[in-house]
Amino acid sequence: MVKVVRVTRRTIASVILVALVAVLGAGAPRGAAAPDDERAWLAAGRIPGAGTPHRAMAERALLDLRLLTRPDGAALASWRKEWRYVWPRDAAFAAVAFQAAEHPREAGLILDFLARVQPADGRWAARYREDGSPVEDGRPPQGDAPGWPLWAAWLQHRAGPPDADRWRMVQRAADRLAGSLDRAGLPPPSSDYWERKPRTEQEPDLPTLGVAAPALLGLRSAAALARETGRPVPARRWQAAACRLAAAIDRRFAPHGYPRSPVPGGRMDTSVTFLAPPYAPRDERVTAAVERAARRLALPNGGVLPGERWAGDRKTAWTPEMGLFALAAAAGGQPAVAGARLDWLSAHRTPQGSLPEKVDARGRPRSVAPLGWTAALVVLTLAEAERPLPVPSARCAR
Template identity: 60%
Template sequence: MAVDRIGPPRGATLKKVRRTAALLLVAALVGTCGATTFPGQGGPGFASPGLVGGGGWPFAGVPISVENAAGASYIPGSSVLRLKDGRVRLVPFGTGTTITVEGSDPQVEAAVLSDNIWLDGGLVPNGGKTVPDDSRRVYEEMAKRALLDLRLLTRPNGASLASWYGAWHYTWPRDSAFTAAAFTMTGHESEAQRILSFMARVQDEDGQWAARYHPDGTAVADGREPQLDSLGWMLWASWLFRDRAPAAAAELPELWPMVVRSADRLAKSLDAEGLPPPSSDYWERKPDTEEDPRRPTLGVVGPVLAGLRSAASLALGVGQHHKAAGWERAAQRVSEAVTRQFTPYGYPRSPVRGGLMDTSVTFIAPPFAPADPGVTDAVANALQRTRLPNGGVLPGEKWSGNPGVAWTPETALFALTAAASGRPGEAVSHLDWLAAHRTSLGVLPEKVDERGNPASVAPLGWTASLVLLTLSALERPLPTPTGH
């Protein structure tokens, strides 16, 4: 169903009111800020190394071409771009197109201060004392860029786009869940609230979501079936939001009905073995292409288990004990099915002897599930089998795509699991690789090619969210849903 654009959520705190007032004041200021540089270069055919934005509401992003990005850099803590010739490119308040002005133009400092104020209104994770000082400085810049990019990718109505270009200019429930989680953990509650509100409005009455949506909230009619893992991820993000931002969650009446629809749908979908039906997962391919088409992949089962546990924990938190008990029983059935059908084979993608390993084994590890030694070993096995010479990873063994191109979301998932499992050295290794393979503007891309160049699109919202969650997990433990 279509939805209308909405403004900032109601019930803003006094702090947010003051921030808004500050944004109005900076419009009268003039001056310039220094620029900084980042490692990495855009690869051949690279769509854009990043987005140009500006201060004010609504936040709008416009891609910058590879040619115009040469020698350019963002003014620190902003989405305002200083070009090689010293002029500045930004998106003026209330518009959706870029302008190029002299550095002394009043709009420059107004836009920069607007972005700075927004960042100051939350947390910028950098890994804390668990990482070396030099890495911490790099991570802080990477986190600022990731946060600013996520803000530009999140529309005023709460639609969180995967990226800004072509086939990525859509909202996937899966990606939106991680963006909401990243905003939650960094204290940007209004943004997380808008995303969850959008997802509640577009959810079907039967608890499902379409595979993806246009920015206005209408479902994309391209023949893709609903993807069952999205229910689990949205339940996990909703629980995390309720756990870490209870006051903001109380201002979102749509949250509990969305949780009920999703969790009831998952609980009722389980078969006699305790497994959900086969469905497309984060690989987005048809179930009949899997090693065992009769049963769901771990990429579905993991999020379903995390989602049911999250729903049960959330229900307990709001005093809905009857619902909590039912969803906890369903989660236990899924957990027992995993033990019977995936554990004996080492947690492969499909539950078959000698099954191929992929990144989805991280979905049954922290922060999505309690730590388990067998799963920890399986994560290490999957990483070894999917790692490429360039340091990144493929989505899985025998990947049907380019076998030499690494994917940043999968690399970041291994980083997140390591950070949440108390292996900071491993997490730092992945983060260092991600930081070193950003675009020339310091933006996280979707892929890295054989030569180490960023490839595909940048920014990619899922990678940005995962990096922020990883840095947050290094600073303080992320909560893990247990279902009770």
């Protein structure tokens, strides 16, 4: 006798949900931390956003960052094969998020990993395996990579002065950035967080804002760290380089409204947020550009694209970009805007509560989850509302 099973909409939805969980969670480690261990670890630090509707998202984001950070400090982007690598950029954001949540041990482990894998020339490879070996797949070093660890190192040193290895990392990266500036004060063209070849940009012979702005942040951070640890000579050298770069950005990008490439009619891009707080002092011109970019990149599903005329799926939103805009709003004194963006991120998490990389046109999580960069940005946005991050000095000699 054949048993007839009635298939309902609820049954179909359940099957889809199970499949979605399986795909998004693929590659996650087995035997995750026990609930008691997780609670004890969270209690040892602080949970940004406690007392707000976003507390649960903050807890899950912190726990996901902890799971993605291996015992040797390798902060993975996510679990699936194509993302199971350490990008210096993403790792630096994870370190800053741990520091903001008062988990300096994890922040220090990440910086120690970055110090170990950094080559003598100060540049990091585009990405690394868990064992610290660079991934040699033809991707050149990304020009924004040195800036982010310098920022993380400056913020972390307040928990204790940098040891010899971390200071050597700072020296190498900051000297590399300072030495790379051309006569006009700009770094060379390079791929950035888009991981796209320079020849595809509107102005192939000049760096994108996604390269120039993190370089500025890195030089200012390195100079601040040097000053605060009693090293005036490199502090002056790196601050002078930062001032040259800031002037170049003001000449080349500001007249066009801070687009991705410094050309008339340049396309707006999320990297304009890298010139705003908490990375740089508030500038009304930058604030206006950030708001303009957020409007131009907005999608009907409530999310945003990374940039105008995006070469990929133009209906799918990216959560790191929404996180960057949320952090810019929180640091820029727009709590309601930041809250709305956090609401959108919270509403589009996976069934386990993790933040995915993308959200499709129908509002469904896509690609991988958790994504470490988005998790870090959520933690930082909530932390910024309670205890703003310090901003490295932008003072220049006149």
